[in-house]
Amino acid sequence: MAKWLITFSKDNATDTLEIHSDHKPSMEEAVVYVRQWADQHLEQGDFGDREDRLSDEPAVELLHLYGITITGIAKI
Secondary structure, three states: OEEEEEEEEEOOEEEEEEEEEOOOOOHHHHHHHHHHHHHHHOOOOOOOOHHHHOOOOHHHHHHHHHOEEEEEEEEO
């Protein structure tokens, strides 16, 4: 099983999350992994702009609730 590094941005800083998967995670899968991590480790807030609140896409919800955007997925 390969190791993958999901890179994300929060509060003008870059952070990473290491996962194990047989395949390269899609952006949607990466959002799920980071959202699960954020639910356990961060306090929810109110980030993004008014337009973000109108969307129910998982990546936009991650931005709205935690101020996180996924910036990359790489094999390590």
